Amino acid sequence: MNCCNSKPIIGLYSGEKLCKIHFNDYFESKVSKTIRQFELLGKEENLGVALSGGKDSLTVLHILSKLSKTNPKIKLNAIAIDEGIHGYRDKTLEKARDFCNKNNVELHIFSYKEEFGLTLDEMLKILDVKPCSICGVFRRYLLNKKAKELKLTKLATGHNLDDECQSIIMNQMKNNIQASARLGPKVGLVQDPKFVQRIKPLYLCTEKEVTTYAFINGLLDSFNECPNVPQSFRAQVRDMLNSMEQKFPGTKYSTVNSFLQTLPLLKQQFRSDAVKICAKCSEPSANDICNACVYLEKLKNSIIVK
Amino acid sequence: MEKIKVSVFIDRENRNASLELENNSVVLDLLDKLEINPVTVIVSRNNELILEDERLNDNDDLRILSVISGG
Numbered sequence: 414m415n416c417c418n419s420k421p422i423i424g425l426y427s428g429e430k431l432c433k434i435h436f437n438d439y440f441e442s443k444v445s446k447t448i449r450q451f452e453l454l455g456k457e458e459n460l461g462v463a464l465s466g467g468k469d470s471l472t473v474l475h476i477l478s479k480l481s482k483t484n485p486k487i488k489l490n491a492i493a494i495d496e497g498i499h500g501y502r503d504k505t506l507e508k509a510r511d512f513c514n515k516n517n518v519e520l521h522i523f524s525y526k527e528e529f530g531l532t533l534d535e536m537l538k539i540l541d542v543k544p545c546s547i548c549g550v551f552r553r554y555l556l557n558k559k560a561k562e563l564k565l566t567k568l569a570t571g572h573n574l575d576d577e578c579q580s581i582i583m584n585q586m587k588n589n590i591q592a593s594a595r596l597g598p599k600v601g602l603v604q605d606p607k608f609v610q611r612i613k614p615l616y617l618c619t620e621k622e623v624t625t626y627a628f629i630n631g632l633l634d635s636f637n638e639c640p641n642v643p644q645s646f647r648a649q650v651r652d653m654l655n656s657m658e659q660k661f662p663g664t665k666y667s668t669v670n671s672f673l674q675t676l677p678l679l680k681q682q683f684r685s686d687a688v689k690i691c692a693k694c695s696e697p698s699a700n701d702i703c704n705a706c707v708y709l710e711k712l713k714n715s716i717i718v719k
Numbered sequence: 720m721e722k723i724k725v726s727v728f729i730d731r732e733n734r735n736a737s738l739e740l741e742n743n744s745v746v747l748d749l750l751d752k753l754e755i756n757p758v759t760v761i762v763s764r765n766n767e768l769i770l771e772d773e774r775l776n777d778n779d780d781l782r783i784l785s786v787i788s789g790g
Contacts, residue, residue: 421767421770422767422768422769422770423761423770424770424771430770433768467788468788469788501754568759569720573788576788584790618789620786621758621761621786623786624761624784624785625761626765628761628768628784629768633784635730636730636731636733636784636785638731638787639728651787655756655758655759656756656759659756659757659758
């Protein structure tokens, strides 16, 4: 069923086909509804957007930028992390800078090289670890630390429905249900001043919807994939889910919606796990020493040995 | 029945291809031939997005854009 007489550009899971204008409205309404339904924003925020320069984070920044212009109590900043992945991050950061310049958003860039002394590429030459594991630890560490330094009240990321669906399935497969308790449109188990609350405004938007929105709003650049992705466990789960979605449309929505029903129970079950302070760096930690410091120690010891 | 020829750019593979399809082919037929899952892409013709049931024409110049996040 077509929305109107204009040419449709996307078919929704419901069967409805939307033109450019109606899809734009649909997508922005969906994000607004997600923000309201899950109470992602308060009346006043010093809001940060974790900006990679890819289509998802540009989309969330684009929409929150529009919101901030009509609501001066929502102040907006962008934080970008430069891991030093050669041939990949430099390109996406260029897109990030370009967008922030055009839209008058203050952009703060922090690099692994400056903060930890090594780029990710250099770390991977020293330690035999899965790239995404070490990269994720350092990125989340830096995002939280810098968000606190900037006195941000919330940090929005571009995670979409596909990302969440993959995480849910990955955690099930790895018998890591505690990690799933931290998922959801509002990340984490409890509100704690050691963490800047992370939110996912694109939570109910599929990757295809985000890409379509990015395309029609000039936010889509040429395909650029992190060189470490194809070998990852996540990529394999992603491909499996896309295969299922092709054969059984609605699989991803159903997976995430059913997960949302169990999420309050999971958060309740794991709520008592206290957030510790890392004995080395004083940042929040699940253990006595945080994962970032554990990796930094391993890197330091490996360099000394070499 | 005459066949049609279309040119495509597949951004994920960073390559161009030229394909012959049956007359009356639609976008889905093209994706099937290229073994691309339609869930993972959006397709544009003359910088306008088109749906999977859109009929293709002789000498169409198409872009197949991956929806998959970069990392």
